Amino acid sequence: MNLLQVYEAVRQRSEQICQPLQTEDYVVQPIPDVSPPKWHLGHTSWFFETFILKPNIIGYKEFNPEYNYVFNSYYEAVGARVIRTNRGNLSRPTVQDVYAYRDYVDTAMEGLLSGPVSAELQELLTLGFYHEEQHQELLWTDIKYILGHNPLFPAYAEHFPQGEKLTGDTVFIPVKSGLYHIGHEGEGFYFDNELGRHTVFLHDFAISSSPVTNAEYLEFMEDGGYQNFRFWHAEAWDWVKNNQIKAPLYWYQIHNQWFNYTLGGLKLVDAAEPVCHVSFYEAAAFASWKGLRLPTEFEWEVAAKNFNWGRRWEWTNSAYLPYPGFITAPGAIGEYNGKFMVNQMVLRGASDVTSPNHSRCTYRNFFHPHLRWQYTGIRLAR
Amino acid sequence: MNLLQVYEAVRQRSEQICQPLQTEDYVVQPIPDVSPPKWHLGHTSWFFETFILKPNIIGYKEFNPEYNYVFNSYYEAVGARVIRTNRGNLSRPTVQDVYAYRDYVDTAMEGLLSGPVSAELQELLTLGFYHEEQHQELLWTDIKYILGHNPLFPAYAEHFPQGEKLTGDTVFIPVKSGLYHIGHEGEGFYFDNELGRHTVFLHDFAISSSPVTNAEYLEFMEDGGYQNFRFWHAEAWDWVKNNQIKAPLYWYQIHNQWFNYTLGGLKLVDAAEPVCHVSFYEAAAFASWKGLRLPTEFEWEVAAKNFNWGRRWEWTNSAYLPYPGFITAPGAIGEYNGKFMVNQMVLRGASDVTSPNHSRCTYRNFFHPHLRWQYTGIRLAR
Amino acid sequence: MNLLQVYEAVRQRSEQICQPLQTEDYVVQPIPDVSPPKWHLGHTSWFFETFILKPNIIGYKEFNPEYNYVFNSYYEAVGARVIRTNRGNLSRPTVQDVYAYRDYVDTAMEGLLSGPVSAELQELLTLGFYHEEQHQELLWTDIKYILGHNPLFPAYAEHFPQGEKLTGDTVFIPVKSGLYHIGHEGEGFYFDNELGRHTVFLHDFAISSSPVTNAEYLEFMEDGGYQNFRFWHAEAWDWVKNNQIKAPLYWYQIHNQWFNYTLGGLKLVDAAEPVCHVSFYEAAAFASWKGLRLPTEFEWEVAAKNFNWGRRWEWTNSAYLPYPGFITAPGAIGEYNGKFMVNQMVLRGASDVTSPNHSRCTYRNFFHPHLRWQYTGIRLAR
Amino acid sequence: MNLLQVYEAVRQRSEQICQPLQTEDYVVQPIPDVSPPKWHLGHTSWFFETFILKPNIIGYKEFNPEYNYVFNSYYEAVGARVIRTNRGNLSRPTVQDVYAYRDYVDTAMEGLLSGPVSAELQELLTLGFYHEEQHQELLWTDIKYILGHNPLFPAYAEHFPQGEKLTGDTVFIPVKSGLYHIGHEGEGFYFDNELGRHTVFLHDFAISSSPVTNAEYLEFMEDGGYQNFRFWHAEAWDWVKNNQIKAPLYWYQIHNQWFNYTLGGLKLVDAAEPVCHVSFYEAAAFASWKGLRLPTEFEWEVAAKNFNWGRRWEWTNSAYLPYPGFITAPGAIGEYNGKFMVNQMVLRGASDVTSPNHSRCTYRNFFHPHLRWQYTGIRLAR
Incomplete structure (x- = not known):
């Protein structure tokens, strides 16, 4: 074209x-x-x-x-x-x-x-x-x-395609310690926050081959995950209590069943789909409940070639900070990304609604840790 | 009909x-x-x-x-x-x-x-x-x-009729002390807050034959009315400072001229029109600056036959409270008015946009003292 | 002296x-x-x-x-x-x-x-x-x-004298309609808000010979008074819900018994004492539950010679507004009372802790309708 | 002992x-x-x-x-x-x-x-x-x-020793790229957040031999640093405007001279002392104004043996996050540090008021980026 x-x-x-x-x-x-x-x-x-x-x-x-x-x-x-x-x-x-x-x-x-x-x-x-x-x-x-969030729950489209269903076993993919290259390289468009290309040293780690499902998340809920402060960061706990958070965004309990709003309307929560619309706080609490942790954005980028990703953003345990050698471009365009580099967490991957050109494994998305209206899910590491 | x-x-x-x-x-x-x-x-x-x-x-x-x-x-x-x-x-x-x-x-x-x-x-x-x-x-x-409040200031209708212009002299109409009857009487619809019909004793007073004009209000503004705490109730002064109030609602100063938004669009403030869209706080401060006061709702009702009214609501110095013998009707309908009878001030009269059936001299309108989005003006008494 | x-x-x-x-x-x-x-x-x-x-x-x-x-x-x-x-x-x-x-x-x-x-x-x-x-x-x-409000509930004095106990029957004292004189008259000190001495017309009314007791207030609580919006002003209901109000100030429920903090320490609530530390909102809701109302400040002043008062302030259904002829004194001293004459309700009487010189039946006390830390109680009228 | x-x-x-x-x-x-x-x-x-x-x-x-x-x-x-x-x-x-x-x-x-x-x-x-x-x-x-923050500015002690004065030239100390070991090692007490001892790869960098002085910070202020949004993170700029921040904490301008409160009372700001009581937001804006940046906590730890430190905490551009292998201890004691690992920035060094046992180059202090009441200063890197 x-x-x-x-x-x-x-x-x-x-x-x-x-x-x-x-x-x-x-x-x-x-x-x-x-x-x-x-x-x-x-x-x-x-x-x-x-x-x-x-x-x-x-x-x-x-x-x-x-x-x-x-x-x-x-x-x-x-x-x-x-x-x-x-x-x-x-x-x-x-x-x-x-x-x-x-x-x-x-x-x-x-x-x-x-x-x-x-x-x-x-x-x-x-x-x-x-x-x-x-x-x-x-x-x-x-x-x-x-x-x-409209009480009539209108569908965006009556037969909107459903989300991805997860099948097959989840395994933990091991990655060896060593030096790895991080950040954008080569041709093609990228944002300033993907530079400079640089080296990091990673220790041995393992990362899950699939994201956490609704079934697993329901277990956390039923085990009292939202009632036990031990799983939560201190300010996450305040957030849970002040906002009476009890489930992911868009989940509504009707007659003891969990429904979630989708672009096709209100539907029963599908146990086999990856959990979506959770905050970083919830992602981290879930990991803590599991005795595991979230990957860093570097671990994620290095391991990403070994698993399927791209159906929803995945919270990492990395804060959104400049790479070594990051330079703010001059002028209004230069304001683009650098000014947001405080108090936000990095998400990696892409979602069903991400524009195709924005799906690459060096892409750094970022939101405040309490936000949930993006398509945000959880992948675990250890 | x-x-x-x-x-x-x-x-x-x-x-x-x-x-x-x-x-x-x-x-x-x-x-x-x-x-x-x-x-x-x-x-x-x-x-x-x-x-x-x-x-x-x-x-x-x-x-x-x-x-x-x-x-x-x-x-x-x-x-x-x-x-x-x-x-x-x-x-x-x-x-x-x-x-x-x-x-x-x-x-x-x-x-x-x-x-x-x-x-x-x-x-x-x-x-x-x-x-x-x-x-x-x-x-x-x-x-x-x-x-x-839209930055494009769209007109509701291009040639919307202008407000009333005041001409002729303003005089103070004296009313003698004595017993007067207050509240709705006779046939016709009325709201529960207009009952019961009852007697009040009023002392001698005088009330202005016309409402305060934009010209007079501009004098107050130019004399520093919004900068001098002495004219204001204590919580009115907090309201002025916290909201940086400097003029009536809908007034915008552009190149040193005062415009106000009307349903016909943004127009130069017309000195001869009655001032409109002021809060009770502003009405009372203006009266204090003049060395006068606002009428009570009883004074207003008694004197109303002697002056023209009905082009905009007029703040009184009466709090919105039940008349003697006021009864709350049973059921949901009974909720109508009584539950608002605290912390609001009574307005009397009617405005250009009041429905015709709602214009009668016993009608009691009421709003919180800081509100300005109704067509609210000022009549003085002493 | x-x-x-x-x-x-x-x-x-x-x-x-x-x-x-x-x-x-x-x-x-x-x-x-x-x-x-x-x-x-x-x-x-x-x-x-x-x-x-x-x-x-x-x-x-x-x-x-x-x-x-x-x-x-x-x-x-x-x-x-x-x-x-x-x-x-x-x-x-x-x-x-x-x-x-x-x-x-x-x-x-x-x-x-x-x-x-x-x-x-x-x-x-x-x-x-x-x-x-x-x-x-x-x-x-x-x-x-x-x-x-200290979790250790220290007593001000170990043997602080207890509050008044009510004995004898409560009756409603009738007062005839007619013209009455209101406000301070004669020698002695008074505040500017007690002037000018003026005439009001009152309709027939009756006023209770004694204030509402803790026993009566507990009935209201046990009858779901704090859970039924019908008894409350609209903004009172917001206040109840936002602050989770369930009892008068200083009341603490311990092992299913109601205690209240007194200057002598934490004590069991005494059923025979007048209820104290309630807001205007609570006083009005209680009256509504009883099918009665609060007196106006004029009714109170006129009737006061016929009952005992002075052990705690009594909420009236009158807003705090100037009397006819009220004049603000010049200078800083003049600021004394007039600037508070909006959004507050009048209390009449006096309390156990009022200084002796401040106990007179023309005295006008005033507070915002949600406040409770004064010694405030309830007397009913009809 | x-x-x-x-x-x-x-x-x-x-x-x-x-x-x-x-x-x-x-x-x-x-x-x-x-x-x-x-x-x-x-x-x-x-x-x-x-x-x-x-x-x-x-x-x-x-x-x-x-x-x-x-x-x-x-x-x-x-x-x-x-x-x-x-x-x-x-x-x-x-x-x-x-x-x-x-x-x-x-x-x-x-x-x-x-x-x-x-x-x-x-x-x-x-x-x-x-x-x-x-x-x-x-x-x-x-x-x-x-x-x-008491308007009387009482001294803690009349002759409290003054802060450190900086003398001699500031130079930038270069550090070569390579693998470095980070975190606590060996005997002695440490907090859980200093573990696990791990390897990082650092790129070439240089770090200043001394912290930023009051003289340098005054230049930033006089150059309009607090008025130009380009130097600030987006939420830092909101903080500056909402709180009308114009100088470090404890600075007061009296008759056109800058004073700062010290434990010895209110004193003229000493140009030769390191600037203190600045937020992360201010530290980052200062660095941006200089065309430089703050060091990461890893750069700081690696370089710390080459410069004097310990008279005040130094903001780094690292978010407070767990090291690889960080484990939360079980029980109440285990709550110690991990639950704060979101939305805070790491400070390295120590201050005049740090207890002696807490001054070591692996120590990780952390505060929210807007806080200033700790002894916080600035060291630059590039």
Whole structure:
């Protein structure tokens, strides 16, 4: 595919994800971590308009200058009209306005991409593609939260394909101690946080060939896992008590049976599926209950060629920190990853809703340890 | 008009108010005091369904039993599916669903009202009408908040009629001390809080013939009214400082000029209009700055025949408390007003967006002293 | 007694109240409403120093200029050394320092009061006496809170006299409708909130000859009073649920028996004593459960000569608002009462720990409706 | 020294630290991170009583069974007498009671240590010594906070020795890439978090021979370091804005000069001293402003033999996580460190107030990244 085709494919994919939604589903923001789908659609367009169209097309006229503070990631005070609000309080621009905005940007982009494209611009375009693909994953997770926390539990699609079922035996795969190379290498896109490529020394370890299942997690629950402080980090225990956590996110107990909300609607929990939507706190408590531990992100990366992964993100016991030689790029683009490198934990792998280009074994995802609305699961090590 | 015609007129009026809205405007809830318009439309239908259709039509089938906890004023825990959310987080039922719900309820109601109607049912129906009319006023004020706190400041209607302009001199109307009768008397609908009709003794007082104008309020602002704690109640001063209050709600200073949001869009503040969207705290501080005071609700009611009122609610210095002989009706309906009789202040009058049947000089409106999203103004006494 | 003797008596009484305390008891502030005893001792001295000694003694040298922002009621930013703290975080000045401060002020005051005293100064002195007496009542209630919320439940004094026991029948005393005079009249000290003397019209009512007992309140508790929202104001119900309120303040259930903390230590709840330490919310809910109501402050004042009162404050159903003709005095002294006239309810009567001069039937006490650390009880009306 | 002598020396050191305090200084808790000194004195005694005396002396009678929930680190619900409070709200036990408790425990311990001591008991004793020594450091930092946030700024001791002054040139010490051994080895006491001894691979790096001085930090401040979001982690920037952070803790600007509170009182900031009382956020922002970075804890440990350290804790860019092979000991003692291994950053070194036995280059201290009341400084790497 040429650049124009790639551009169009990326852009269309965002809209396809939203195709089953009702207008109202585009608007709400039930928790701060979740953004309204129309915001994702507008923000990714604003990114192309701001970083590519405006600097590269002489006389480019913005679709609407006010969109700068509607679709910028961080609201800034603009003159005296500062209004304390958040994304979920904004009924305007409407969904139709946002699609008109996308069309407007797409037309201008298609014009730009019909001509010659400098290497520098190409690099920025690629970042724009990956940026929109990251928001595609957030579209999935945010849509799930919006529908899955509505008391009517509407399905995203009636016959949404079910999750992976695990079959066969789980074994622990041993890895020998020694020096290993970590981080991105070679061609292809990567994020700044995957650099620099570097060496680590690992001690002997073993890692599970499959993720923890719902059946195993139910055992933990039934054994009083959520009631016994010994399994939990001190602040995890506070989190459990303050939020009365008793099960993974999206699990609802109805007439003594556990259901979980899926994009196909409310379903009985399937014992054979990997447990999903758990926090780092829960992952670590489960491991502790098992007498095992979570792998580090280095162990995971080294061992990943020996097991199947990619159906859901896996919490590691590594904090999200820079690799040796990490450099923050100059300018606004440089803000991308470094500023989040404190108080978050690394996840490795990918999930059913991860965009295909984002599935590689050096990819470093990261979230705060209490968050659960991503597709997050558990793999054990020892 | 017969009962059926009244029913239809009331119901249509709610929908007419919403007619200029975009679908998205029906959904959001920028502050807890504001409800999404689709919630108002659903809740008023739920009221007729729950209190009239279900008890009076044998075999009545609810439109959707789940709507009980979506459109009830107070969410209750229903089984294990308790979900912490609020009205503005719910994308479903959609706007279209809500209109279908209204149609369903209206059809059933029309059937019921085609037959004979008992006196008891007629009383309940009247309460249903007044209930929906109260929500019509909230529809106006909530729509104004939703649009007026959007950074794009969309107009509700391009040529929305402007507010009242005050002309002529303001005078203080004297009222002699003596015994006066207070509260509702005679035929016609009234709320329980307007009873019992009773006697109060008032001392000599005088009350202004017109409300305070924007011009007068700007003087207070320019004289440092918001910076001098002496004019304010102790907790009002905390409110001013914690929320950095500097002007009435909907006022924005742009290039050193004061604009205010109106349903016709952002306009220059008109000096001749009465000041609107001020809290009780601001009303009382303004009065203190003037060396005057707010009237009590009894003074207001006694004097009201001597001045024009009804274009905006007027804060009184009376707390919202029961009249002598006030009785709480039994059952759910009885919850109506009495449970709010603490920590709120009485407003008298009516506003441009009050439903016509709700404009009478014994009507007692009430809000917490810090609230400003209603059409609230100031009349002075001494 | 001459002025000097009165001064000395008032000042000694404050110190006598603190006499059984340990040094540590003077220091802590378990909730914002409670002040450390050493703060009360310092603040009342600061009042005399600031309003009497400094303006009236040429060349008066403050004990310590820094005490201005330690013992002022409201911390103000002083230069760049603003420190966010509260009274309970301050270990210095020490208790010994505070007593030295009292001695220093007393010596200067005694000098001043040995000479002639102008009428104006005499008025200010009287305010200072009443101010200190108000703080004496707060010393009692704050000391009770400090000791009664300590897990060791130390007694203030081993053989502290018990509360009043109610004997005899409770009857409802009828009062005829008509015009009554309300507010302070004649000689003697009064607070600005007791003015102006004015006329009210009251309808027929009846008021209980005795306050509600613990036995009656236990009936309410055992009948599920705290579990049934129908008895409660809407925001009272939120308060009950958010704070898991199940009994009056200081009540602890141990092995299925109810104990309450008294200044003599933890004791079995005495069924014959009047219930104490309830909020307005609880008082109103109890009345609602009984099918009765609380009296207004006017009803109370008019009826008070017909029953015994004064052993504990009684919640009325009147909000704390100015009387007709209320005038705020100019200057800092004028701030005294008017600024609290919003969102508080009036209490009438007096309690076991009220200073003798503060027990009169026109006295208006006031607190927010959720507060319970004062000696607050219930008298019913109908 | 024999065990008894060691015991007595440790115990006396805690009391010596408190010797200059006033009774009131023992009581307050201005922020949750700071504990009242009397709590430290009681808690360390409770540790010996609970883990050594009760299991080892038949018929041992506790000093006061209620102390279990006063001096336990984590308040637990005991029967129905649960009282929501915190350590700074407790006036009892008094300081005198706490010293009596220490005497009681010391007498029993001296009895026990006069006889033969098993190896197992000796291990537990050693933990008790180290535990009390850790609390000795907290006594210093907490006392400093209590006095340094009092508006009177009382000195702990009039002639408290000043901090270290830096002289001579700062150079960057290079370290070659390669395999290094990390963690405790050999005899002597260590905490569980210093295990297991393991190998890491480090890339070439260089580390500064001296910590950052106040002079350098003032440059950062004067260059607008606290106003420019580019230097800060995203959540650090929120912290700066929400708390209006403008300088290290204990710094106060008076008449355009910077003072800092020291245990000798308020002093002009000394440009030649190392900057102290900065958060991880500030340390990282300073490094970013310099175009440098903080060392990892492994770099620090490897390089530590080449520079002077030990006068204040140094923030590293390593999160506090278990070493390979880390094992949680069984039982209550096993809770010691592992449960804190999330959301905290490692500090290396020691400070002027660290107990002598706690100063070793494998020691891992840890705090949340926003905390500043410990003696925390900055060393740079590249």
